Amino acid sequence: MPARSRRSASPGRSKARRSTAKPHVLVVGGGIMGTSCALALARRGAAVTVLEKSIPGAEASSAAAGILGAQLECTAPGPLYELCRASMRLYPSWVKQLTEDTGIDVGYRPGGTMSVVFDRAAITGAHRRFAWQAPEGSVERVGRRRLLELEPALSPALAGGVLLEDDARITPPLLYRATHIAAARAGVTFRTGAFVRRVFTEGERARGVALDDGTLLEADVVVVAAGSWTSLVEGISLGSSRVVPARGQIVELESPAPVLSRVVCGPRCYLIPRDDGRTLIGSTLEFVGYQRNVTARGVRDLLGAAIELVPALADASLRGTWSNFRPYTADHLPLIGRGALEGLLIASGHYRNGILLAPATAETIARLVFGGRPLLDLNPFDPTRQP
Ligand SMILES: Cc1cc2nc3c(=O)[nH]c(=O)nc-3n(C[C@H](O)[C@H](O)[C@H](O)COP(=O)(O)OP(=O)(O)OC[C@H]3O[C@@H](n4cnc5c(N)ncnc54)[C@H](O)[C@@H]3O)c2cc1C
The missing domain is CATH 3.30.9.10 (D-Amino Acid Oxidase, subunit A, domain 2)
Structure with a gap:
């Protein structure tokens, strides 16, 4: 179980601090978003546990069709197009690394x-x-x-x-399987049957999560990537109809x-x-x-x-x-970045493009935890923006 560490990196509303300590991260949701974020964080040295209420990858991330349609999906210039293009640029090397790590052809x-x-x-x-x-x-x-x-x-x-x-196109169930195996090999722990009821706080800071059975798990950073169920996670100050x-x-x-x-x-x-x-x-x-x-x-x-x-x-x-x-949002833009609390990150609301946007989202979350220039302007995706 991740233990509390006061020396860890601490993303929040203020700038992420660089730290030499190994941050302990809890990821809520074991879909492609949670798992690819976990993989990116573990590769950089974080101790990561993914908490999944049922079976990892069994929801939208395996049901998806597999269109990587940065062009097809965007009929006007704007932040979604920029994000889609950024993710498409990452795709070839992301997939190559997954195949090298696991031997799985993900159908890219x-x-x-x-x-x-x-x-x-x-x-x-x-x-x-x-x-x-x-x-x-x-x-x-x-x-x-x-x-x-x-x-x-x-x-x-x-x-x-x-x-x-x-x-391009890809085969989502194979992509998910490869990401899951690569994450496990990078040291990520997956806990299935772990229903996260709420994020608990200390002052203005996320300190961990409470499971449905009352268990409290502490962490330096909590990443909520619960897909269409994100708004149901208590304590993260997202309105009930945000996703x-x-x-x-x-x-x-x-x-x-x-x-x-x-x-x-x-x-x-x-x-x-x-x-x-x-x-x-x-x-x-x-x-x-x-x-x-x-x-x-x-x-x-x-x-x-x-x-x-x-x-x-x-x-x-x-x-x-x-x-x-x-996971639908009214403005059709995902929620990627710092949440309303110190130590809380959100990676959700990717609507029709979560498979396409997984590499850019994972890279963004990893840079927020470990520091580094953002891939692009994150303001349009700010989870605390007014809908
Ligand atoms: C029919 C269909 C076709 C699609 N086609 C495409 C496509 O062609 N291209 C594309 O890019 N995208 C496509 N998408 C969209 C894409 O599938 C999603 O955007 C993406 O899978 C979202 O990933 P996720 O990890 O956020 O959500 P999910 O895969 O739904 O994962 C969320 C996970 O969180 C878990 N969870 C939720 N709440 C809790 C909790 N409280 N505690 C613990 N665990 C929790 C869930 O059990 C689930 O496993 C399609 C979606 C659908 C439905």
């Missing part, structure tokens, strides 16, 4: 994403949505012929679209070989290919609290939209369906 595949439309008149609008990203980002307007050259399985009824070549669950349903199909080579986003669904012939169809966006069910309407709509985009998917086998919760 550059190659871009494509936004496609059926209506010719809509191509200009689609192109305009992304054109501002050039010349920094690669944005290519494509007509029907080029579209079908790039992805022959797409419907000939499509008029064209936009190729966003800097985007809320936004359910997404996914349908998984299987074909003898991959039908696409890159992510395709149509008007009513997106398709993510896996190398083994699976295709994921995503996703619904529903505010239904923590109801985890998959609905008939959701499956019907996703299947219909997918077959409209790729007619051959009508003959694919249905492999499975699932749903999970994106």
Whole structure:
């Protein structure tokens, strides 16, 4: 159990102090956010324990589709785009290190994403949505012929679209497994069945957490990375609706070989290919609290939209369906940085882009604990900002 150390680094509202002592860090939540933060901290020498109420990685972080869509997800310049780009820059070396540490191929595949439309008149609008990203980002307007050259399985009824070549895809369950194994090998302790009820304080300082069974665990730093449940953790002064669950349903199909080579986003669904012939169809966006069910309407709509985009998917086998919760914030910006207390850090609210944003978030949290220039201006992501 992490012990109290008054000599540790102490991130809070004031600047993080550098310290030679080994900080003891408690991370609340064992999803990709908590686990990648834990890994980054342990690699720098922190003693880290991840507290997970159920099974590490079993929520949004394994349910995610795996689009690394810095370009696709951002239709206007701003802090989210800057953060996404910063994370995309970290991705190749992050994944390389994970594979070296664990031997796991996490399915990281550059190659871009494509936004496609059926209506010719809509191509200009689609192109305009992304054109501002050039010349920094690669944005290519494509007509029907080029579209079908790039992805022959797409419907000939499509008029064209936009190729966003800097985007990529990944396989989230493999990414999570590799991150978890790498973290454990770096010395991170995972405690499962550890439901954190609240962060407890001494004056204005976070001193540790209280578990549901009354156990108190002390630490120098508490990182709350509880995904869609973040607002339910008591004592961190986030309003109850600061982070809320936004359910997404996914349908998984299987074909003898991959039908696409890159992510395709149509008007009513997106398709993510896996190398083994699976295709994921995503996703619904529903505010239904923590109801985890998959609905008939959701499956019907996703299947219909997918077959409209790729007619051959009508003959694919249905492999499975699932749903999970994106940690949604009203301004669509994550909460990354110092919380309302000394010694409290938040890494949450990544909504649709938590897989994409994991490396940048982990690096940011590690720099806040150990010192170092931030990757970018963190003010827009300040967890204490007014919603
Ligand atoms: C259908 C769907 C598709 C998605 N597709 C993509 C995509 O293509 N690309 C992308 O970048 N992102 C995608 N996302 C978003 C991404 O999955 C999330 O942003 C990301 O996984 C959030 O990670 P997290 O660790 O914050 O949350 P989670 O993975 O939900 O982990 C939070 C963890 O905290 C634990 N926890 C909560 N409260 C407590 C507590 N009090 N005590 C102890 N433990 C606690 C939970 O049990 C859970 O394990 C998708 C999400 C969904 C649902």
